[in-house]
Amino acid sequence: MLDGHSAAALAFTRSLGRAGHWVAVGSNQDIPAPAEVSRYCRTSFRYPVSTDDASGFVESVLEFARNHPIDLIVPMTDWTILPLSKCRDRFQGVSRLALGPHSALEISSDKYKTVLLARERNVPVPETALVQSLADLQGARKFAFPVVVKDRFSARWLGKRAVLGSVTYAYSQDDLRQKVEQRLCEAGDVLVQEFIAGTGIGFASFAVDETLHLPFQWLRIREVDPRGSGSSARKSIPVTPEFFEFSRALITRIGFQGISMVEFKQHGSGHAVLMEINGRPWGSLQLPIASGIDYPRYLVDWYLEGRLPPRAIDYRQGVTCRRLVSELAHLEHVFAGAPLGWPTPYPSFLMTLLKISVPWYPGMCYDDVWLSDPRPGVAGLVHWFWRHFAKPKTERSGTASRTR
Known part of the structure; x- marks a missing residue:
């Protein structure tokens, strides 16, 4: 299992471990990974952060699979799925990829x-404008505020590194222009979408x-x-x-x-x-x-x-x-x-x-x-309380601003 920090990795680890499978958990370097402390995790390893070093991440996973009897590699997030998918041929004869x-x-x-x-298949979808320059905002003027400003990709790879996506809300024309301009500088394009309540x-x-x-x-x-x-x-x-x-x-x-x-x-x-x-x-x-x-x-x-x-x-x-x-x-x-x-x-x-x-x-x-597998839950709670109460205040503020 990859992405050991994720809830999906923990669910997979527990499910397959209870079924009698030998489960290894891989995770980003320097990040808490509840799945790796589960009683159902037999071994764990750390790899370079895929969004910082996609090729290093792939090499690390490939090396681990070669050195262990790994039958199937299961990535959980877009951050690991897409780099592996682009290199899936390299895993032939080594391990299967659940992709x-x-x-x-x-x-x-x-x-x-x-x-x-969705439009092609007649599935209802929010009104959406692809904005590649500030001039394209004319097409979004019909939307009522607030509007959603979100990246086209959760992670967009530019070479070996990725630009991470974000979702924000704009409450006025000036706010919209400012947020779109910021994302254009970061990612090259951005989606402006009508807000759907429900x-x-x-x-x-x-x-x-x-x-x-x-x-x-x-x-x-x-x-x-x-x-x-x-x-x-x-x-x-x-x-x-x-x-x-x-x-x-x-x-x-x-x-x-x-x-x-x-x-x-x-x-x-x-x-x-x-x-x-x-x-x-x-x-x-x-x-x-x-x-x-x-x-x-x-x-x-x-x-x-x-x-x-x-x-x-x-x-x-x-x-x-x-x-x-x-x-x-x-x-x-x-x-x-x-x-x-x-x-x-x-x-x-x-x-x-x-x-x-x-x-x-x-x-x-x-x-x-x-209760039957307490360590992942305890580890998650300890990290949450440490991040909120034990970190220096300036570091907590920086973390909050990055994760909002």
Whole structure:
């Protein structure tokens, strides 16, 4: 497993370790990696940060795979998937890579190509303008404020290094111009997108040829950042035909194979609007596992034994899964309050505190905190509290500004 800092890597490590697989965890240098302290991790290694040294990262993973009996390498994030995908030929005869087709990964990682694909397949998507110069902002004047300013890629490689993507909001024309100008200098182009209010809905599946196996759907209860981010708590719900058909239209069109998730917003009318496609393991992967769909095991069986996953599983609905450190981050954002000009109701700090303070109720579980495997959860909490209370104040402020 790569990206040992990620929630997806921890879910994979626990799932496959419990199934009896020998699991090694790789992680960036000098970053906490909860998955590597799991009882199910047999060994671990560190590699150069892929976004700083893509070739060094690939060489490190390749060397580890050559020196150990590694049957399958599973990257979890865009930061590791894309460098490996570009060098997949070098791993032939060494180890298999759990990667979809390179062409499919290129489309799913490109947010503007995803928008164009959605329009082609008649999947609702926010109004979006590709801005390559300040003159292109004329096309975004019809959008009501706030508008979303986001990079076209989560990571865009320029040579061996990557420009990391960001998502911000602009609340006026001057604010928009300033933020777009900054991203143009950094990345060369940027997307300006209408703001969509609504509830976050996720749809996951396992694509084999043109068939979607193991459909699964969930509702976001809380997001780490209430303005929009990954979820800190979410609940399994029934698969609905609209989300299934939209996802199938997108996934089969790009030719993706393996596990993926499609993110939507469901606005007040009840209809779906596409947010993005993740052609990779996702952060809330523990929820389908807890609900009865063990995607990691099915993925490994498919890659190593050619065994097809079931078409569908009658999974448990109403299961809630939380990530404790993300819940604390959510509470921190709520305490800071809504930005001036925020258009939708913002969570109440007191009500949020009360909800998060309930440690357990029937049907609830955790991504990170397990009594049977306590070290990853403890490590995550220790790092969170150290980062907030033990670091020098100036260093904490710098970290916060970089991660917002």
